[in-house]
Amino acid sequence: MDRDMDLIRDLLIKIKDNTDGESFFEAGNCMPGIDYNKVRLHLELMEESGLFAGGRNGVLKSFGYSFQIRRLSNYGYDFLEQITNDEIWEKTKTEIKEKKLPRTIEWIAKVAGIFWGSYMKNRNE
Numbered sequence: 001m002d003r004d005m006d007l008i009r010d011l012l013i014k015i016k017d018n019t020d021g022e023s024f025f026e027a028g029n030c031m032p033g034i035d036y037n038k039v040r041l042h043l044e045l046m047e048e049s050g051l052f053a054g055g056r057n058g059v060l061k062s063f064g065y066s067f068q069i070r071r072l073s074n075y076g077y078d079f080l081e082q083i084t085n086d087e088i089w090e091k092t093k094t095e096i097k098e099k100k101l102p103r104t105i106e107w108i109a110k111v112a113g114i115f116w117g118s119y120m121k122n123r124n125e
Contacts, residue, residue: 005103007034007042009089012051012072012080019071043067049105051076079105082112091115 010031018025031039046052053073072080083089092112101107 001038001041003045003103004038004042005093005108007031007038008046008105009080009083011039011042011046012076013084015052015069016072016077016080019069025069040067043069046076051079051105079109079112082109082116085116085119088112088115088119 014030015025050073052069053071053076083092089112092108092115095101095111095115096103096108101111
């Protein structure tokens with residue numbers, strides 16, 4: 001199964017919008033129409049990349065088909081801030097594809113950071 005960066009982005013947004021640091025976001029059936037195993041794999045990839053707070057404690061695997069996520073890590077929030085804007089997200093994906101850059105969270109963060117900086121500079125002028 002290929003890594004789906006759009007799914008990772010969608011999951012980050014859902015987790016950010018549905019966690020408060022105290023309770024857990026239940027990620028069992030959070031993406032209707034998307035295969036559970038695909039969601040599970042991407043949550044595990046996100047955990048391995050440090051997007052959840054508390055390292056291995058950020059995602060707690062519970063019984064059945066449910067994952068519990070307390071909150072994003074600081075890195076997760078930073079990464080999400082750079083890719084939340086739809087225009088920046090689309091430019092980032094296009095740049096990664098055209099330049100044949102690695103489709104990793106780290107590279108996406110670098111490219112999105114460049115577009116984010118340009119966006120903020122132009123916004124403040």
